[in-house]
Amino acid sequence: MNERFSPRLHLWLAIAGIAFRFVLLITGLSAALWFALIHFPDAYNPFTPPDIREAPTVVTPLKLRGLAGEYEICTSVVRASGAKAERTSISSATEGCGMERGLRLQQSRISYGGGIDLTCPAMTALLMWERHVVQPAAQEHLGSEVTRIRHMGTYACRNVNHSAAGRRSGHAAANAIDIQGFDLADGRRITLLSHWGKETDEGRFLAAVHEGACSIFPMVLGPDYNTLHADHFHFEISRWGVCR
Ligand SMILES: [Zn+2]
Structure with a gap:
């Protein structure tokens, strides 16, 4: 047995x-x-909200995506940075357009020539980029400070690349901003149209702010992507990561 x-x-x-x-x-x-x-330090923990005052880390894009459904938390993240922002929304009768809960930036360290409306995660990313990418790059390459960012808008009820059919653009949800240039404290004006791709201080500054944006925004498109972006950077809180 x-x-x-x-x-x-x-x-x-x-x-x-x-x-x-x-x-x-x-x-x-x-x-x-x-x-x-x-x-873990919060800066490396993807489950804690980002702090705009701290330098971006490898988990920053994850933290920004995590803010998408967290309006209250996200609004406090923006306000904790010292930026003045009020809650706002954009209603649209057109399908796939409008912004249910977003922010209007009234004042940050850099002027945008008026208030700008963005979703809260996109606003958070923009403020991080200003502070940790734009100003250090301006000091390093141009020895000056950026006082104003020239932009071509945030919200627009339209499809990708302005085409009649197809997918809605990130702009249709105010989840994107198009940036065309920078004014410096010393009076210089840098534009993508005149300075992108040049082996000059201005060209190196633009390359640096483009590269730095890629470590914060999931989607970054510039003049090297296609001719539609010859004169501006497109920054978006998208689902997919692109850096072109
Ligand atoms: Zn755009």
């Missing part, structure tokens, strides 16, 4: 042994992950 049962018993013991080690492994991994999430 024993001889007949023992192989089966050995098999069950072996299975139990493997199962036990597996449970141990899963428990260990969960504990390690939990420990990491609790003790």
